[in-house]
Amino acid sequence: MTDSIAMLARYFGVSIRAQLQYRTSFLLSAAGQFLNSAIEFLGLWALFDRFGHLAGWSFAEVAFFYGVINCTFAIADALTTGFDRFGSHYVKTGDFDRLLLRPRPTALQLAGHEFALRRIGRLLQGLIVLAWAISALDIPWDAARVALLLLTVAGGVAFFFGLMVLQASLCFWTTESLEIMNVLTYGGVETAQYPLSIYHIAFRRIFTFVVPLGCIGYFPIVAVLGVDDPLGTGRVFQALAPLAGVAFLGLSFVAWGFGVRRYTSTGS
């Protein structure tokens, strides 16, 4: 484990140095990411400026949801470039063979493909929004709350990482571009920026049991904010919910394993 982390750190070190060689390009794309999500947030602000609140949620509360999910996604996004480009970079070119020739798990090597520094733009924007939300809300912070917030972020990173692993796994069957998965990744971020309680019950079920977006955002955040859940869930469930993200990642690795086995039996 520590050995794997050391290897990943080495890969990231190399990747970061490579990106810093093209400093202008890095600064521009990071700024682009920042502005992109900042403008999105401006839209949210305009909405609240006009209507005051959203189904009983204040602007600051929604900003908290927004900030957490964007930080989460930014971190996962930075770690998964290798999976995002898996079809075009590894399967089509046969470069996946190179990973199979090395004595390490293929998924670990792919995670090391790049540490995408440009995602710092979204992360920064998410952190600013989160900081503002925290200052605007009167949350009685204690160790348990901080721990749960960190667990929420960890579960969320695991969930989005799992989505990317799943997307890459599909490339073993089709090398066509998988636009449909963007519905879950970018669409997922959009969805989880708002409290789950505003959605129709059918969507709430899907986002809890199928694609557990609610479990890595809404439910634990409700506990962190210390408000009662309009959906009626209890504190224990809310605190454990982020583990669904870890379970989701586990399942995505099972799919990945099937894909690798298919690759090694067909040779393409």
Place this chain on the structure above:
Amino acid sequence: MSQIEVRSLAKVFRVAERRAGLAGAFRGLVDRRIREVHALAGVDFDVERGELVGYIGPNGAGKSTTIKILAGILTPTGGTCTVDGLTPWRDRRRHAARIGVVFGQRTQLWWDLPVIESFELLQRVYRVPAPVFQRNRDRMVELMRLGPLLDTPVRQLSLGQRMRADLAAALLHGPKLLFLDEPTIGLDAAAKLAMRDFVRTLNREEGVTVVLTTHDMDDIEALCERIMVIGQGQILIDGGIDDLRRRVGNSRVLIVDLEDTVSVAALEDGLRGVGTRDVRVTGRRARIDFDAGVIAPAALIARVTSRFEVQDLFVEHPPIEHTVAELYAEHGEGEA
């Protein structure tokens, strides 16, 4: 136990047949015709420690399939294979830590990184202890003459330089078995010679077992004591170069340097009734193709020296390309 043991190894690929045209593509969506391709149809061989084996065959004969299975990146459909006691595709990671692989057409290095940084990353990936790594690295840098190239990004290397770096990279973790897939492809004459030198040194001095696939018969003649020829998924010949030649008959060439220029007609006249196949003359040198089973080389030489003034003469085997081409023709293979 042999280092590599391969028994009845079989690989069947199921290939969806494509139909012509757009309409055909749509039909293919609902009604897929699957064709079975037998890339390997029962292959058996052993490789002992320290051997240098040439593995040759036309495109599509099953060479790459065999190498991929031995390297652990392809699962066979039948048969068994162990390398140092491990089954490559089942113990992929442990197996990968013990072997070195170089694909001539594809680099194992990081395209944008200086060579030395690729080496250092590989040290981590293969968990090579620092003192072992330093020793192997220094040895390889010296052997492959990589010193001046260490700080150059891989993408700026010439093909020959890149192959040297790739070969070094494959050996940093000290594997005792090396698979080389077309290591001289695309290299210029000097780089080819250098590459053969490295491979020979590795085999003789470091005791590394080498399995080498190539299309270049000069590689084979320069390096391999043993050759395996594969065609249509089966091993056609497994033996020394002499076995290969014997298998396709007794073709020989007698090369004669004459005192004076002699016309083809005069030569043919002098050899009438002996059973030679073909006579060519360039200047004072004559090349006489014959079958050693029809006329013994000694008898032919006696005949030539009795009729003509000879400065020098020697008997040659035909180039091995011809031998292999004849063998493929015998087995109905297209390309040689």
